[in-house]
Amino acid sequence: MTLAQEGSFLSKPDHVVIIGAGIVGAASAFHCLEAGLKVTLIEPETPGASQASSYGNAGWLSSHSVLPPASPGIWKQVPSWLADPLGPLSVRWRYFPRALPWLIRYLNAAWTYPKIERTAHALRSLLAGAPALHQHMAQQAGVGELIERKGLLHAFLSREHFLLDAKAWEIRRKEGVSWQELDAAALADLEPDLDPKYTFGVFVAETGSCRNPGAYTAALIRYAQTRGATLLHARATGFRIENGSLKAVLIEGGEVLCDKAVIAVGARSKAFATMAGDNVSLETERGYHAVVAGVEAGPRLPTMFADCKVIVTQMNQGLRVAGQVEIAEADDTPNWRRAEILRDHLLALYPALPRNLAPEQIQIWMGRRPSTPDGLPCLGLASGCKDIIHAYGHGHVGLVGSARTGRIVAQLAAGHPPEIDLSPFSPTRFN
Numbered sequence: 001m002t003l004a005q006e007g008s009f010l011s012k013p014d015h016v017v018i019i020g021a022g023i024v025g026a027a028s029a030f031h032c033l034e035a036g037l038k039v040t041l042i043e044p045e046t047p048g049a050s051q052a053s054s055y056g057n058a059g060w061l062s063s064h065s066v067l068p069p070a071s072p073g074i075w076k077q078v079p080s081w082l083a084d085p086l087g088p089l090s091v092r093w094r095y096f097p098r099a100l101p102w103l104i105r106y107l108n109a110a111w112t113y114p115k116i117e118r119t120a121h122a123l124r125s126l127l128a129g130a131p132a133l134h135q136h137m138a139q140q141a142g143v144g145e146l147i148e149r150k151g152l153l154h155a156f157l158s159r160e161h162f163l164l165d166a167k168a169w170e171i172r173r174k175e176g177v178s179w180q181e182l183d184a185a186a187l188a189d190l191e192p193d194l195d196p197k198y199t200f201g202v203f204v205a206e207t208g209s210c211r212n213p214g215a216y217t218a219a220l221i222r223y224a225q226t227r228g229a230t231l232l233h234a235r236a237t238g239f240r241i242e243n244g245s246l247k248a249v250l251i252e253g254g255e256v257l258c259d260k261a262v263i264a265v266g267a268r269s270k271a272f273a274t275m276a277g278d279n280v281s282l283e284t285e286r287g288y289h290a291v292v293a294g295v296e297a298g299p300r301l302p303t304m305f306a307d308c309k310v311i312v313t314q315m316n317q318g319l320r321v322a323g324q325v326e327i328a329e330a331d332d333t334p335n336w337r338r339a340e341i342l343r344d345h346l347l348a349l350y351p352a353l354p355r356n357l358a359p360e361q362i363q364i365w366m367g368r369r370p371s372t373p374d375g376l377p378c379l380g381l382a383s384g385c386k387d388i389i390h391a392y393g394h395g396h397v398g399l400v401g402s403a404r405t406g407r408i409v410a411q412l413a414a415g416h417p418p419e420i421d422l423s424p425f426s427p428t429r430f431n
Contacts, residue, residue: 013038016413017249017258019236019272020265021047023054023213023399024391026220027406028262029229030137035410039229040256041221042236042249048218053266053398055214056289056367058311058322060302061134061400062152062207063127064177066120067168068375069325069396070110086341088309092328099327102283105373105430117171119375122424124175126377126401131208133403138216141223146216146316149208153301155187156200161306169202179204193297193352198305209302212316213399232256236265238275239388246387260413262389267330267370269378269392277384278427282393285369286326286334290343293318293361297352308345317363319353321346330368339364371395372430379405379425381412389413390427 016032018025021043032039045051077089084090091099110116131149138147156162162169162181169179182190182201190201210216225231232251240248240255248255263272270282295318302313310323321342326335343362347353372378372393382388389412394401408418 014259014413015040015257016260016262017042017256018262018264019249020263021217021221021231022052022264022266023217023402024266024394024405025262025264026217026224027137027402028264028391028409029224029406030140030220031406031410032413033224033227033229035414037410037413039224040258041224041229041231042234042251042256043231044233044235047221047231048214048216050214050365052214052217053367053369054217056287056322056365057213057399058289058302058320059210059213059313059315059399060152060207060311061131061147061209062204062397063130063400064172064204064207065397065400066123066127066172066175066177068110068116068119069371070106071116071168072110072112074110075107086335086337088323089325090327092326092332095328095332099283102281102373103327105281109374113167113171117174118424120171120175122376123397125420126404126425127397128176130400130403131206133407134208134210137220137403141219143216143219146211146219147208148211150301151203151205152207152209153191153299153303154202154204154306155191155194155198155303156202156306157198159200162200162202165306177204177206190301191299191303193350194299194303195349195351203301209313210399211314215316236272238272239385241385244385246385260387260389262391262409262413264391266392266398267368269370269390273378273382273390273427275384276382276388276390278382278390279431280378280390280393280427281373281430282378283327283371283373284330285371285395286328287322287367287369288324288326288334288339288342289320289322289365290339290346291315291318291320291363291365292343292346292353292357293363295319295353295361297350299350305349310342310345312346312349318361319346334366336364339366369395369398376425377401377405378427379408380422380427383428383431
């Protein structure tokens with residue numbers, strides 16, 4: 001029995017207002033409509049366009065991405081982060097004092113392996129089966145071709161380099177992740193364009209990818225509209241709460257009456273969380289990408305490189321290389337040299353790529369990941385008003401985690417028990 005059937009005795013469906021039309025908001029709208037709820041999305045920008053974090057990610061549906069960003073001993077690298085403004089992870093000096101509380105929590109969350117194992121167990125419950133969930137949504141929205149379930153590849157310089165990360169892979173194994181190991185010959189046969197200095201690979205078959213995350217998000221929003229959802233191009237400013245009950249979501253110049261609200265505005269969710277009674281630890285983790293169009297060489301499978309910490313994926317727009325973590329003010333000026341470094345990595349990883357790329361072949365981009373210090377999103381009911389639902393803070397797993405997040409949002413909005421234990425994701429863990 002569906003949620004809609006279970007709630008069919010209601011004379012009118014509850015009205016859910018979703019603040020934000022990124023991939024989490026889009027998935028939430030999809031599932032709330034399936035649950036028989038009335039949906040309004042509030043979004044000032046064009047869904048799926050280049051301003052959205054959903055637009056620019058690496059496209060990985062990595063159901064095995066269950067580890068937090070930090071690891072034991074990573075605190076030793078903090079001085080190098082501050083010293084190298086172009087390293088894989090950097091903190092802008094002028095922003096460091098504001099980021100310090102988040103960074104301390106970031107290090108503490110991965111101080112020991114037992115802590116990491118608890119995080120992995122929670123994230124696995126959210127991510128397991130995600131490629132199939134996304135395939136269902138994409139097919140319903142008429143863009144099934146955007147979701148591919150061919151698996152993902154991790155490339156290492158050698159087996160010895162893989163073994164340096166053996167503890168992390170063992171944690172994945174405990175959570176039910178399996179993989180195939182590839183020696184140099186098998187890796188070269190699978191990826192003939194890859195630099196031969198990479199002599200070991202790990203293939204994870206359960207995973208998948210998205211060929212155009214921005215178009216996928218936009219298609220889900222269009223599909224929601226065909227199912228009766230309203231897309232309101234406005235900027236939400238807060239809530240009207242009376243006697244502990246939500247009455248409306250406030251927008252510039254007015255309000256939208258509703259029964260439930262969902263906070264899904266990514267890196268800008270902190271202010272709304274505070275209005276809903278929760279003091280969350282949320283930081284803007286800025287990431288970059290470069291896309292090279294009109295080239296034939298590159299990976300057959302989306303590939304992550306452990307040594308330079310980048311992901312390369314064949315997208316509809318071209319060959320995308322994504323990565324970098326920059327802790328800075330959300331609206332600070334982008335450092336486009338970071339995107340150029342990604343382009344240079346791409347050319348080194350695949351020597352068959354042309355060196356004489358025309359400027360119009362290269363597109364660079366910067367986005368804002370909404371990241372919590374422990375790598376777990378905020379997902380659950382607000383402390384100050386049980387009619388408000390937190391759904392943000394997915395960091396590096398926003399795309400893959402959005403599908404089950406949307407299902408859980410619909411379950412909470414309809415008053416049903418969530419399908420997984422939400423205690424690890426509680427926004428109150430930072431209070």
